Structures are given as structure tokens and as C-alpha cells.
Amino acid sequence: MAKVREVEASLVTEAVRGLFFKANVSIGQDVYNALVHARDRLEESPLGRSVLDQVLRNHDLARDGHVPLCQDTGMALVFIDLGQEVLLVGGGLAEAVDSGVEEAYREGFFRKSIVTDPLFDRRNTGTNTPAVLHTRIIPGDRVGLLVAPRGFGGENVSALRVLSPGQGPREVLEFVRDTVEAAGPEPCPPTLVGVGIGGTVEAAAIMAKRATLYPVGRRNPDRRYAELELRTLEVVNALGIGPAGLGGTVTCLDVHMDFAPAHVAGTPVVVNICCHAARHAAVTI
Amino acid sequence: MRHASRLVAPLDDEAVRPLRSGDRVLISGVILTALDEAHRRMTEYARENRALPFDLEGQVLCYLESSPTPPGRVCGPIGPVASGRMDPYTPLLLDLGLKGMIGRGRRSPEVIDSIVKNRALYFGAAGGAAVFLSGCVTRVESVAWPEMGPEAVFRMRVEDFPVVVLVDARGNDLYRDGPARYRGGGSPPSKEGLTGGP
Incomplete structure (x- = not known):
């Protein structure tokens, strides 16, 4: 029998708790640097620069005071890369993750924003759980965790389209442009735009x-x-939407695309928009 | 860009008149918070001709939500929600004397018409500046409908709360005029700086 590595579920809980603590109060250095560069070099609108300045001062205050940088501490999104030689002991994976989320949101004074049912029973679960979990089984004996508290300004204006086989890069570009233009000020620009191309509709998302x-x-x-x-x-960025949508030259900090093999008959494209508070944190167990 | 002007809330016509969309304003004084549920309740009261438990005359209503208050702080991080959610209720409240609103995001043509008719202002607060904004709040007290929990109506005392005029009393809308000014213009972003990382 192949060797397995036992990992206590409580280790996963502890890791998830720590990651949400970190992600909710401090932004990644890459986003912080991009905001500084936008304020000092790229943004031509004085009003836009003053918005970026406020956002940067906010990041400093949140990090130093250990308070959430945005009042919307989001839905808890967790990506897990689970090594196939790992044997999780002492509890289930989803339960371990949810315990970590619940502890972080209670102890960190983060807002709980999850309702039990989207249509008929919009009661707050009181714990910010369940988390949304995406798990991949990978070779090896490690557990990779990537968490992202996701506010809904950007989710509300994200979009899906399935391109026909004759359509190509130009249509992808136009779809992204139209989605960002329709969103205007709503997703708290400057944003980060993620584009998934190919696969099936949920794979693209x-x-x-x-x-x-x-x-x-x-x-x-x-x-x-x-x-x-x-x-x-x-x-x-030539759309002119600018920081907070007040007009300016920095509407988006970066566009990232990913692609996968597609069916001959169609190409799903998903545009997911994230506000400048692109919070996430990762660790490997 | 003009220097930020200072306003004391509640407002009157005198205070509203000189301000134009795009002006930066620091608000001090007393403002009220109300979200969806409180807007529904205010509308019910008005339809039934009942007096509201607070006076709307000259008031500034803000669409702010917060995270729970950590120990030792006046309030948790606060930020504006999408104002469009309040659009169906807003013209009626403006007719009742409301003079200002603080939120973020576009308003309906009906709301903008009502802002002009009632000589009011719609201000924007930045999203993603929640800790910074909460530092401008010096006191929070419950005013009405405590059963709504965090969505109840609160009176907030603020000092130099930073906002931008989005829609002025002439109906100029910064969400329309601001982007138009920079559309196609501006230099393309350089690749330098977008490669920064830890």
C-alpha cells in the first residue's frame, strides 16, 4: 500500500482561520504597489487621485489596527489543492473549513453576510458559513489552501457569454469591455478583471x-x-470610468486570462470582476 | 480641482446652492443612516400619513453599512452600499424635506429629477475606505426601529466626513460627465509599475 500522510482536520481549521484573519485586514503587496503607482503616475484625474489616496490610507489603517479594510468582509471562498497521499483524520474537510471561517469571523469582528436560502428564507446563518469550496486532487502529500473573502460589488456585475466557434480574440475583448462599461461605478473601480475562456460554463467561471x-x-x-x-x-482603461467611477484613466489595475480546451461547437467566456480590495491569502500544509 | 468645501449637516438651500457635481466636500454635524428595510418603513409611514419618529427636514441620509464594532471603537468599518437599491423610495423622501444622500453608484432618472425639484444633493463616499471613513464618526446612537438590528436608523455625529458631490441641484451627474471627460483620453497605462510584486 502506498504511503499516506495523516493530516489532522484541526490543522485545516487553524490554517483557514489564520488566512481569513490576514486576508480581511491586509491587501497583497502587489495590489498595494499597483494602487500607489496608479495614484502617483497613471491617474490623470485629480479627483481620481484623491480617491486612490483615501484607499491607500485606508489600507494602512486597517493593517496597523487589525480591522477589516472593507465593511463587506464577503462570502468565504476557499480553494483547496488536496494531495492524493493525504489522509484527513479527525473530521470532514468541509466541516474543518467552515469551523475556521466561523472562528475568524467571530473573533475578528467581521461581518456575517450569508443567508440560509437565496429566495424563500433569507435568514442570516450568523457564522458567515458555509464557505464556497473548490477542491482539486493533485499528486503529492501536501494541502494547498487559498482563501478569498469576496464582497459582492464585483460579483453583481460579472457576466457569462458563450461564443460561437467562428468568434475569437476580438469578441473576447469586446465582451470584457462591454461588461466593464455596463458595470460603471458599481464594482468599486479600479478593479481586477479575471477572464475564463473555454471548457464548460462552470469551468470557465x-x-x-x-x-x-x-x-x-x-x-x-x-x-x-x-x-x-x-x-x-x-x-x-480608455473607457474613462476611473477610480470610484468618477472619471479617470485607471479603471482597472490588471486583466488576467486563463484558458482551457473547448468543445468544437462553442467557447464559454466568463468575466469576473473584483473590486480593488482583492483580498486573498494562501498557505501550504 | 477646487479645495474641499466644508458643510454642516443638516443642510439648507443656502448650503446646497453653490455646490456642483465633482466638488469635494467635508461634512461635519449630524447625519442619519437608513438602508432598505428602513426605507420601506419610512414609505409606509408616509403613505399612512403618520409622523416619522425623526424629522427629515434638511437631513442628510446615508446608505452606510458596517462590520461589527470592535472593542474600544465608536463603530466598525463603514462603507456605502449601492444607492440604486433606495431609488424607488427616494423621491417621496425628498418631497418630505430630505436634502442630501450619501452612497455610491448610479441613481435613476426619477431620483435625479426629484433632486433638482427639491434642490438637494447626492454625495458619494468611496468604497473600500471603510476604516478611514469610520475614523470620521465620533458618536453613534439609535434613533428608530431597533428591531431592524444593524439596519435600524442611527444618528451619527461626524467630523470632516469626506464625500464628492455626484449629483447637484441642477441635475449634473458626475457618473455621466466624469467618465465622458476621460473617455479615450488619458495616456495608456505603462507596463512599468504593473510588474510590482512582493
Whole structure:
């Protein structure tokens, strides 16, 4: 029998708790640097620069005071890469994650925003659980955790379209541009835009979500997609929406694309928009 | 860009008149908070000709939500919600004397018409600046409908609360005019700086 590594479920709980603590109060250095660069070099609107300045001062206050940087501490999104040689003991995976979320949101004075039922019984669960869980089984004996508290300004204006086989990069670019333009000020620009292309509709959506969490400045390893990312970023910023939608030259901090093999008959494209508070944190157990 | 002007809330016509969309304003004084449920309740009261438990005359109503208050703080981080949610209720409240609103996001044509008719202002507060904004709040007290929990109506005393005029009393809308000014213009973003990372 192959060797297995036993991992206590309580370790997962502890890790998830710590990651949500961190992610809710401090933004990644890549986003912080991009906001500084936007304020000092890129943004041409004085009003836009004053918005970016407020946002940056807010990041400093939140990090130093250990308070959530946005009042909407979001839905708890957790990506797990579970090594196939790992044997989880002492509890279930989803329960372990939810316990970590519940503890972090209670102890951190984070807002609980989850209702039990979307249509008929909108009662707050009181714990900010259940988390949304995406699990992949990978080779090895490690557990990779990536968490993202997700506010809903950006989710509310995200979009899905299935392109016909004759359509290509131009239609992807136009779809992203139209989605960002329709969103206007609503998702709290400057945003991070993730685009998932190919696979099935739900596969494209998960790709798009992961893409919003890539570091600012990261380019797709495929040169053609990297060029499409940069061209799309340029077109989106030429819309003039600007910080907080008040008009300006920085509407988006970066566009990230991911792609997967597609069916001959259609190409799903999902555009997921994330506000500038693109909170996430990761750890490997 | 003009320097930020200072306003004391509640407001009167005198205070509203000179302000234009795009002006930065620091608000001090007393403002009220109300979200969806409180808006529904206010509308019910008005339809039944019942007096509200608070006076709307000259008031500034803010669409702010918060995270729970940590120990030792006046309030938790606060930020504006999408104002469009309040659009169906707003013209009636403006007719009742409401002079200002603080939120974020676009308003309906009906709301903008009513802002002009009632000589009022719609202000924007930045999203994602919740700790910074909560630092401008010096006192919070419950005013009405405590059963709504965090969505009840609160009176907040603020000092230099930073906002931008989004819609002025002439109906100028910054969400329309601001982006139009920078559309297609502006230099394309350089790649430098977008490669920064930890």
C-alpha cells in the first residue's frame, strides 16, 4: 500500500482561520504597489487621485489596527489543492473549513453576510458559513489552501457569454469591455478583471475567479493570451470610468486570462470582476 | 480641482446652492443612516400619513453599512452600499424635506429629477475606505426601529466626513460627465509599475 500522510482536520481549521484573519485586514503587496503607482503616475484625474489616496490610507489603517479594510468582509471562498497521499483524520474537510471561517469571523469582528436560502428564507446563518469550496486532487502529500473573502460589488456585475466557434480574440475583448462599461461605478473601480475562456460554463467561471487572484503584473505564459490581456487592459482603461467611477484613466489595475480546451461547437467566456480590495491569502500544509 | 468645501449637516438651500457635481466636500454635524428595510418603513409611514419618529427636514441620509464594532471603537468599518437599491423610495423622501444622500453608484432618472425639484444633493463616499471613513464618526446612537438590528436608523455625529458631490441641484451627474471627460483620453497605462510584486 502506498504511503499516506495523516493530516489532522484541526490543522485545516487553524490554517483557514489564520488566512481569513490576514486576508480581511491586509491587501497583497502587489495590489498595494499597483494602487500607489496608479495614484502617483497613471491617474490623470485629480479627483481620481484623491480617491486612490483615501484607499491607500485606508489600507494602512486597517493593517496597523487589525480591522477589516472593507465593511463587506464577503462570502468565504476557499480553494483547496488536496494531495492524493493525504489522509484527513479527525473530521470532514468541509466541516474543518467552515469551523475556521466561523472562528475568524467571530473573533475578528467581521461581518456575517450569508443567508440560509437565496429566495424563500433569507435568514442570516450568523457564522458567515458555509464557505464556497473548490477542491482539486493533485499528486503529492501536501494541502494547498487559498482563501478569498469576496464582497459582492464585483460579483453583481460579472457576466457569462458563450461564443460561437467562428468568434475569437476580438469578441473576447469586446465582451470584457462591454461588461466593464455596463458595470460603471458599481464594482468599486479600479478593479481586477479575471477572464475564463473555454471548457464548460462552470469551468470557465472557476477559471475567471482564480484569474482575479493572480498577482498584478503576472502575464499568461502563452504570448498570444498575454498580448490579449494587455490590449484588453488598455481598451478598458480608455473607457474613462476611473477610480470610484468618477472619471479617470485607471479603471482597472490588471486583466488576467486563463484558458482551457473547448468543445468544437462553442467557447464559454466568463468575466469576473473584483473590486480593488482583492483580498486573498494562501498557505501550504 | 477646487479645495474641499466644508458643510454642516443638516443642510439648507443656502448650503446646497453653490455646490456642483465633482466638488469635494467635508461634512461635519449630524447625519442619519437608513438602508432598505428602513426605507420601506419610512414609505409606509408616509403613505399612512403618520409622523416619522425623526424629522427629515434638511437631513442628510446615508446608505452606510458596517462590520461589527470592535472593542474600544465608536463603530466598525463603514462603507456605502449601492444607492440604486433606495431609488424607488427616494423621491417621496425628498418631497418630505430630505436634502442630501450619501452612497455610491448610479441613481435613476426619477431620483435625479426629484433632486433638482427639491434642490438637494447626492454625495458619494468611496468604497473600500471603510476604516478611514469610520475614523470620521465620533458618536453613534439609535434613533428608530431597533428591531431592524444593524439596519435600524442611527444618528451619527461626524467630523470632516469626506464625500464628492455626484449629483447637484441642477441635475449634473458626475457618473455621466466624469467618465465622458476621460473617455479615450488619458495616456495608456505603462507596463512599468504593473510588474510590482512582493
